[in-house]
C-alpha cells in the first residue's frame with residue numbers, strides 16, 4: 325500500500341500534475357495547500373530557496389524570478405497556500421502581520437476615512453493612530469458589533485471598513501456579511517483581520533470581504549517560531565496594487581520563514597480542533613465553578629461559537 329502511494333507521488337512529480345485544491349475537503353486542502361512537487365528535482369516538499377538573486381541569461385531574461393524582494397519560489401508556494409486556505413484567488417506574504425496591515429493602508433490617500441473596530445489588536449490601533457493618522461488618513465473607531473454604529477459613521481469619504489472578528493483579546497464578534505453589504509453600498513473596501521478565527525473556522529471572502537489579513541505568526545505558523553503576515557484577495561487589480569506595494573516597500577519574509585509557515589499550516593486543522601475542544605472545556609469549567617463570581621458571557625459564547633466551525637461565519641450563539 326505504502327509503495328502504491330509512493331509511486332503515485334512519483335508519478336505526479338514526473339508528469340508535473342497539479343494538485344487540484346478546489347476539489348479537496350478542508351482538512352485535505354490544509355495539508356496540501358500550495359504543495360507542488362519541485363519541477364527540478366521532484367522533491368515533494370517545497371525547497372528553501374535561500375537566494376537573494378537569480379541568474380539571467382540576458383537582460384530581464386529569467387525563469388520567473390529576478391530578485392527575492394519581488395519573488396522567491398518558497399514564498400510563491402506559501403502565497404498559493406494562503407490563497408487556498410481562504411478560498412482566494414491570490415495570496416501575499418509579508419514580514420509580519422503589522423507589515424501586511426501597513427501595506428493595506430498604502431491603498432489609501434490623504435483625506436480618506438477608515439471605519440475601524442474600537443476593539444482590536446493594540447498594534448493595529450497603534451499603527452493607525454500613531455503613524456497613518458499623521459499622513460492624513462482619518463480613522464473613526466466604532467463598536468462594529470452593532471451594525472447601526474457603522475451605518476452612522478459612513479460618509480462620502482469612507483474608503484475602507486477594517487474589522488477584526490473575533491477580536492484580540494476580548495473576542496468580540498462582528499457580522500462580516502452585514503459589513504460587506506455596508507461596504508459595497510458605500511463603495512468602500514472591507515478588510516477582515518481573520519487571525520483569531522483562522523481559515524479553519526471562517527472564510528471572510530466567501531461572505532463578501534475584499535481582503536483578508538492574518539498575523540501568520542499565530543495559528544497559521546502555529547509553533548511560535550516565526551513572525552509573518554498574510555493578505556488574501558480575489559480581485560486581480562487589488563492583487564496587483566498590493567503586490568506592487570509589497571515589492572516596493574520591501575516588507576517580505578525570508579525563504580526559511582516561508583518554509584516554516586508552509587510546514588506549520590499542514591497541522592492547522594488538528595491544532596484548531598484541539599484548541600476548540602480545550603477552550604470549550606475551560607469555559608464550561610469556569611462557568612460552573614463556585615469560586616468564579618462572574619464568567620463574562622463572552623467566554624461561554626466562544627465555547628458555543630467553536631461548535632459552528634463548519635458554518636461560514638462565526639456568530640454569537642443565542
Ligand SMILES: Cc1ncc(COP(=O)(O)O)c(C=O)c1O
Nearest residue numbers: 420421422445492519539541552
Ligand atoms: C489579531 C491580530 N492582528 C494582527 C497582529 C499583528 O501581527 P504580527 O505580530 O505578526 O505583526 C496580531 C498580533 O498579535 C494580532 O493578534
